[in-house]
Amino acid sequence: MKLYSTNNHSLRAAFQTAVFNSMPADKGLYMPSFISELDTEFIQNIERFTLSQIAFKVASVLLQDAIPSEDLQSIIDDAINFEAPVVKLEENIYVLELFHGPSLAFKDFGARFMSRVMAYFLKENEKMLDVLVATSGDTGGAVALGFLGIINTRVTILYPKGKVSNIQELQLCTNGQNIRAIEVDGTFDDCQALVKLAFADEQLNEKLRLTSANSINIARLIPQTFYYFNAYAQLKRQGIEDIVFSVPSGNFGNIAAGLLAFKMGLPVKQFLAATNVNDTVPRYLETGVYEAKPSVQTYANAMDVGAPSNWVRIMDMFKGDLMAIKHLITSYSFTDEETLAGMNQIYDQYQYIACPHTAIAYLALQHYRKQANSTDSGVFLSTAHACKFLDVFPENIKSVIEIPEQVKRLMDQPKIATSLNNNYQAFRSYLLEG
Numbered sequence: 081m082k083l084y085s086t087n088n089h090s091l092r093a094a095f096q097t098a099v100f101n102s103m104p105a106d107k108g109l110y111m112p113s114f115i116s117e118l119d120t121e122f123i124q125n126i127e128r129f130t131l132s133q134i135a136f137k138v139a140s141v142l143l144q145d146a147i148p149s150e151d152l153q154s155i156i157d158d159a160i161n162f163e164a165p166v167v168k169l170e171e172n173i174y175v176l177e178l179f180h181g182p183s184l185a186f187k188d189f190g191a192r193f194m195s196r197v198m199a200y201f202l203k204e205n206e207k208m209l210d211v212l213v214a215t216s217g218d219t220g221g222a223v224a225l226g227f228l229g230i231i232n233t234r235v236t237i238l239y240p241k242g243k244v245s246n247i248q249e250l251q252l253c254t255n256g257q258n259i260r261a262i263e264v265d266g267t268f269d270d271c272q273a274l275v276k277l278a279f280a281d282e283q284l285n286e287k288l289r290l291t292s293a294n295s296i297n298i299a300r301l302i303p304q305t306f307y308y309f310n311a312y313a314q315l316k317r318q319g320i321e322d323i324v325f326s327v328p329s330g331n332f333g334n335i336a337a338g339l340l341a342f343k344m345g346l347p348v349k350q351f352l353a354a355t356n357v358n359d360t361v362p363r364y365l366e367t368g369v370y371e372a373k374p375s376v377q378t379y380a381n382a383m384d385v386g387a388p389s390n391w392v393r394i395m396d397m398f399k400g401d402l403m404a405i406k407h408l409i410t411s412y413s414f415t416d417e418e419t420l421a422g423m424n425q426i427y428d429q430y431q432y433i434a435c436p437h438t439a440i441a442y443l444a445l446q447h448y449r450k451q452a453n454s455t456d457s458g459v460f461l462s463t464a465h466a467c468k469f470l471d472v473f474p475e476n477i478k479s480v481i482e483i484p485e486q487v488k489r490l491m492d493q494p495k496i497a498t499s500l501n502n503n504y505q506a507f508r509s510y511l512l513e514g
């Protein structure tokens with residue numbers, strides 16, 4: 081497999097390089113230099129295959145010879161050891177549940193696959209890999225649990241003090257082993273700035289082998305294509321083939337993966353990009369003017385992104401053709417008020433509990449069906465378990481949200497985090513003192 085930079089198509093990097101660097105030096109993003117389609121025979125018979133088989137097929141076509149088949153299959157089976165079921169709510173309305181992994185969010189797909197790919201490429205006796213990650217909540221948990229116990233790696237997670245949910249904090253601070261949490265007296269942006277300073281610090285990079293685990297890494301994107309194909313397989317078993325996918329979007333990695341699946345031959349009628357009031361993309365599709373903005377805090381805080389980093393990948397896949405993008409992607413944004421109303425509505429109508437992000441995808445689907453007078457089957461993606469966002473729910477729903485066993489177990493564990501001021505020298509010394 082060869083990858084290019086979205087800024088420079090003549091650059092060619094191997095998969096291994098792209099995984100450890102995360103980003104090309106020209107600050108573009110890595111994309112496969114050629115996207116092959118799956119054979120039509122496979123897609124026509126996809127309902128006969130399991131998630132593991134589908135994932136292997138899709139990954140083999142994308143990665144080509146980057147990882148030998150046997151190793152690739154074991155990486156996939158170790159990483160994706162949970163289900164991604166499609167649940168029917170009513171005729172033509174389905175929810176794709178992506179929260180059955182260890183951190184209870186869809187980011188487990190990306191983080192677990194990436195950690196295992198990195199471990200695979202780490203040669204014996206090589207310098208320990210120092211993974212740095214700033215999180216507003218969900219990324220940190222997925223990365224922590226993804227790398228937990230992976231030899232020759234050490235993960236340092238920075239999170240903003242008092243700004244992550246209780247369960248998110250437990251997932252960050254109860255791991256021990258090779259996972260360390262730093263509670264920063266500041267915002268998520270401050271955490272991210274500290275990590276960026278560390279990557280730009282030449283002296284530090286001579287001493288430590290730093291790598292980033294953020295969502296722009298191509299090894300996080302690839303496994304997210306698996307569940308789109310697998311959702312299609314589940315619906316095809318029920319005789320349904322015309323599908324609209326509604327994707328709650330922040331950094332636009334999830335929907336970029338869906339579009340990559342589409343480019344690989346997945347039949348999809350329409351993608352809906354559903355956002356909160358951080359509406360850079362819906363505004364762009366409406367006006368043709370791309371204008372990133374500082375992020376605004378919302379109930380769906382994992383989507384509080386004003387400058388979605390994966391958008392350049394989507395532009396790249398469509399060669400910058402705005403008309404082609406608009407033909408395939410419809411985008412909607414919703415306020416907190418609407419989000420809360422959506423959460424209530426899903427509960428009242430279906431007794432289904434959707435986290436705020438998931439509710440936004442549901443609302444987009446509803447709007448689209450009305451607007452386009454569409455009778456196609458709609459699948460909205462559920463990106464996190466509701467218990468991660470308890471505080472957003474009204475009392476009547478909150479009181480019936482079940483806390484999964486794996487979270488209950490964390491509740492008895494001591495939280496261990498190092499407190500740091502928003503100060504680079506302090507962070508730097510922490511890293512060097514090990």
Ligand SMILES: *Cc1c(COP(=O)(O)O)cnc(C)c1O
Nearest residue numbers: 218330331332333334382463464
């Ligand atoms: C990260 C996240 C999103 C946004 O996904 P992107 O790939 O950044 O668009 C949506 N919902 C939840 C729960 C998340 O954690």
